[in-house]
Amino acid sequence: MKNKKLNKWMWKWHFLSGIIALPFIVLLSTTGIIYLFKDTYEQKDVLSYKEVAVTSKSLSYQQQWEVAKTQTEQHLSSMVIPKADNQATEFVSGMFETHHSLYIDPYKGVATGIIETRSTDMYKVRKLHGELLLGSYGTKIIELIGSWMVVLIITGLYVWWPKDSWRLKSYFIPRIKSGRRTFFRDAHAITGFWLSALFLLILAGGLPWTDVFGGGFKWIQEQTQTGYPTTWNSYSQNNYAQGTEMVSLDAIVEKANSLQLPGTVSVSFPKSEKGVFSVQNTYYKDLSKQSKYHFDPYSGKLLKEHTWADVGILMQGRMWVMAFHQGKFGQWNWILMLITSFLLLAMSLSAIISYCLRKRKNSLGVPKVPKKFSLGIGMCIIIGFLCLLLPLFGLSVIIILIFEQLRTYRKSVTLN
Incomplete structure (x- = not known):
């Protein structure tokens, strides 16, 4: 009763x-x-920038990176590895509200378009x-x-x-x-x-x-050390010879491809002389298969590997419920x-x-x-x-x- x-x-x-x-x-x-319906609504614009005509030979990723730098005033932070030959290469700058995606035609070496998150209709809805x-x-x-x-x-x-x-x-x-x-x-x-x-x-x-x-x-994640490990998003190395030339972006992409990571794979660029190339994948269908790898920009050597098991339990739970909230699974x-x-x-x-x-x-x-x-x-x-x-x-x-x-x-x- x-x-x-x-x-x-x-x-x-x-x-x-x-x-x-x-x-x-x-x-x-x-x-x-x-x-x-964000992805469906924005698909037309994305495809118009992303789909390109395949010709005999494409520029290297290093060359495309150089072209991308000339097409934007934004500081490029990463590149999304294309999954097909008829896709433009996406170069990313900023995060969240300042996120920009610049698409480069790997065959013509020109920008096909840029998507600024703040200017989209779905950004206003969000x-x-x-x-x-x-x-x-x-x-x-x-x-x-x-x-x-x-x-x-x-x-x-x-x-x-x-x-x-x-x-x-x-x-x-x-x-x-x-x-x-x-x-x-x-x-x-x-x-x-x-x-x-x-x-x-x-x-x-x-x-x-x-x-x-x-x-x-x-704050609780930080105090209990149940978030991302400190070396997940920020990693630097001191054992480098000043004046040494960095390995090409293509060499890092080759290493990333050899890992055979599921989902969307991206390469983050070094932020300084002590910075590193970082490879990570986003795979919402199975979060446990997400990982991150840090590579020495001068030798290409693997410096640090992180798997989902390295992520704290509170962050794992947080990422799961947030992805579920967005219908990402x-x-x-x-x-x-x-x-x-x-x-x-x-x-x-x-x-x-x-x-x-x-x-x-x-x-x-x-x-x-x-x-x-x-x-x-x-x-x-x-x-x-x-x-x-x-x-x-x-x-x-x-x-x-x-x-x-x-x-x-x-x-x-x-x-x-």
């Missing part, structure tokens, strides 16, 4: 958090659906999805909404759970003959029940991108994310419709909690844990408590 007073308290906070969060959830699910086009302030708003979505799921499960027993079909089929409000409420609740674990997994994949939670997660993952996003949108809209049908004039319809109700130790522990896990949620709880205390104080002053 459920605690009736606790159920009313849960229902109140599910209601209040839903009123605040639902408009944002509708936006997040809509932009998420759009962004899932910024709307992740920060409401408001920069760091928007990121924190999204993080706060994501934190309260966890509360929505937990309270929603408790409120929906049957008081004693239900018929089996009530777990699957909304009641149609009990009126529109009941139908939309059931549609919202049943969908939320069956997808609650999946929603939490998707939220886990989105929170690492945030400022406060994401920053704290990175293959068609099954993409389809699952698309369906889930549509169901989240439908679930949110059904909640809004149910509320509008329930709401009385001149009233928000906030559920009432018995005056004598008090939280038990167990609930206080759960709330405290969530406050520590989700700092912005914790901050909002403190603000709510202060507001409630002020409201109670004003009432007592007025009565006296």
